[in-house]
Amino acid sequence: MSDFNKYCKEAALEELPSSEDEEDIGDEDTCSAQDLAAQFQLQYKPQDECSVSLQRDYVLSLSADQGFNRVAVGLSSSAVHIYNLDAGSGKLSNFSFLPPTESNAVSICGVRFLDEGPHNILVGTTDGYVRLYDLRLKGEQARFKYTQHLSVAPVPKSISCFDRNANGRIVCCGTNQFHSNVFLVFYDVRERRQMGVYCDSHEDDITSVRFHAQNPDILATGSVDGLINVFNVQEADEDEALLNTFNTESSVARLQWHRNVYDKDIISCITTTGDFKSYESEEGDEACSFERPDVTAAIRRKNASNFNLIGAHNQEDGEVFLLAGTNFNKGEILRSVSVTTKNTLQPLANFQGNKQIVRESLYDSKRRLLITGGESGIVTVWSQESSGSTVVGDKLKVKKEKKSRKQAPY
Template identity: 55%
Template structure:
């Protein structure tokens, strides 16, 4: 099996629960500095609240937040989706569950899993949920019923996609785009959400699984897509056909796992990219110039760990002052280490936050810049809300006892 085939296969396989795994021992994996130095270099965030998906074999596939960050949707490794209220102080309350008894749990003998969740508009009442069988459903949370289903038909393409890998809706909530693959055919499918109809497809710009589809948060016609083929494509979807819509193609020389949009200090639109090899790359949207890149070994050094073997680069988030930070963790001790670093426009990565008391390998995260609040989900099926604690003095002694303090004041959710 070639390297590209291995990466493609790994990208398509769902992650197992860490509760079912035996930790791989890496005796050389440890902090590169003392606890005192960690306390000096990193600020500390603590678990404000937690919720569990109830069963050890459930884990978090995807997270989405409403525009005001008061409601969370949690996609699992089954079609079920849980909805939580998130209070101003960071407290979680489950209010709803979708599809717990849905007949689409299995299709053609295969398990159907979640492929993403996305709130449709600012109201927080409508939610798009994607499934591996190729369905994207629109739910009204006030009734818990699906209002529409979007799936390719023979009219759109004679060779129907077997599944979708990812999806997104655009800034005005009008267009839905799904990244799919059927054998050697790779498609970007487009639907009109309001009129509930198929619009068309792109089929020439990627040659392998499409792993990330991201519309710009402000410009409804601007779309970037990433694939196992290593390409990032930028489209202006108001153009009439695929060739005219394609504005830029960027070769990452890797395999794309996650894309996000970011506006740098020069007000240029930047696409940030996390690869399947846990490197960070970013490019100016239309020029395609490499804006900022860090190899996994550099990020491992930034979070003050020794071994890249256990390392996971989780996400890139934008702060209120427009600085960019990278969230990273390890598989060591079932995900105990969770930290972030500032990605400066020039120079080395800077230690930023140490998330004390983490209990799982984290795979998904959301960030509310206004409250400096992070939400994480992962392989143990736990949703954690992280905030700074102004009442705690970030001293060496406090850092050493932070995990014990969190356990003392927090009831374990499982």
């Protein structure tokens, strides 16, 4: 019996509370359908979509290899599905399945491809492990877990987030608060060893760690304490490593790196209250700031209490767009707005046919494909609508898993 079939038949996972269970609070567009079509000039439809689980699992994490030919999907059950994405058709096909941990209390806290290729993948789980898999082989190839040092206060056995650096050499894990301390723990991937910890720069749960996409030594971290810290991880001493600190005066939910028109590094932040802020990482200046009602109005919706800011993505021309939706009518509304050079929000795209409250997203700027996952366990590939586009029907398919994790020998 395959891992997937065994999982589906034997798993007895408790159903997670869902935003979709909540009673909808009234909401509507602020303009007519004709005005919407005129303002959101890009129209997207599902190119392909599938349900990743027979259980009620959330999609909590998405990652793609550099060529955007393979996509990893991390679930709330701690299982991971890996799909091949056809470059021409935008269709998903099953490639591999990594089963969940034995404990029902463990969830995914991130999935990341280790390097430029599509074979090596890191899977972080809330029980404190980051596991390395080679998808050409069976079983995990390495496991990273904190080892206590006498010089450092006790570190929790769980992690909340992780990332790897640009050359795939270092993994950094963030923890929740434990005995009034929070930690950034570093591992050397090649030598399979722990390198050290930072433990003084945050005062509450660490919610996001993001290495710079090109510079392997630069790391941004965000926390419930509202701070965004930028480090040079070449420095072993934490005080010397800390390059800059930004106070969002809120609680950080997720971070992303961008590059502005002046070729300067920008760090964007989505807060837990649905605000968007960005900062020039070197100068320390705030680049722009939009509160929850601002973005709600920009996607042409009335009720900010239903609003859900999902992600900030880089476009091919260097501009940034925000993907946003609402919890109204099980997440039916999904739209994007671009952040202009004048620091205003401009309607960009309308995504028609959304079936869930979206929690995570990926964007391929070259092909202009968006991939979303959310609370109904659906992975959707969105493409810009054209006369020859293919639209998936209302009936979702649960694709049959392959029994082997191997694609081909070396």
